[in-house]
Amino acid sequence: MTIIKNTLFFIFILFYSFSALSEQTVEEIIKERKSIFSKNYKTAKRVQGLASNGNLDEAKILMIEMSDNYTRLLDLFPENSKTGFKTEALPAIWENKDEFNLLMTKASSNMIELTSAIDGAEDVKATLGKYMWGSCKACHSKFRAEH
Numbered sequence: 001m002t003i004i005k006n007t008l009f010f011i012f013i014l015f016y017s018f019s020a021l022s023e024q025t026v027e028e029i030i031k032e033r034k035s036i037f038s039k040n041y042k043t044a045k046r047v048q049g050l051a052s053n054g055n056l057d058e059a060k061i062l063m064i065e066m067s068d069n070y071t072r073l074l075d076l077f078p079e080n081s082k083t084g085f086k087t088e089a090l091p092a093i094w095e096n097k098d099e100f101n102l103l104m105t106k107a108s109s110n111m112i113e114l115t116s117a118i119d120g121a122e123d124v125k126a127t128l129g130k131y132m133w134g135s136c137k138a139c140h141s142k143f144r145a146e147h
């Protein structure tokens with residue numbers, strides 16, 4: 001019985017990975033990027049709470065998660081996803097793709113740097129502002145529509 005269960009589970013995982021690798025529709029791409037940004041927002045607030053309470057180990061795990069999410073986002077702004085599905089992405093992204101990607105990469109590496117900068121930081125809030133919240137503003141001011 002366990003063997004059957006395990007086999008079924010394996011097959012399920014296999015199909016799941018295949019479908020994840022297949023082409024995403026524009027709607028799926030826009031929805032995925034929106035949901036990752038929303039998630040990062042929630043995670044950033046948790047990082048702030050944890051770090052302020054000196055809970056650094058847990059905060060660091062979430063910092064790395066945010067860093068990985070930014071890396072994933074790099075793939076979620078293809079040419080065919082400029083409009084539709086309530087996107088707030090501005091055309092400036094595709095007119096300045098290198099600058100946009102650089103900001104995203106910087107946002108990702110800043111979260112990694114934060115994992116060490118937070119150790120012994122005198123001003124936790126300022127450190128989070130510099131390495132975490134600063135990235136949001138830097139990008140939104142040019143690449144996300146007013147909302």
Ligand code: HEC
Nearest residue numbers: 034037038041044087088089103104107135136139143144
């Ligand atoms: C390199 C650029 C970039 C960075 C860095 C960035 N964002 Fe964004 N963000 C965007 C863009 C572009 C959109 C619009 C995406 C869309 O609607 O397709 C967006 C959308 C959002 C949304 C709305 C998601 C939705 O459901 O519509 C939230 C919330 C958000 N960002 C929060 C943050 C926070 C918080 C940070 C920093 C911790 C951050 N973002 C960092 C570019 C960025």
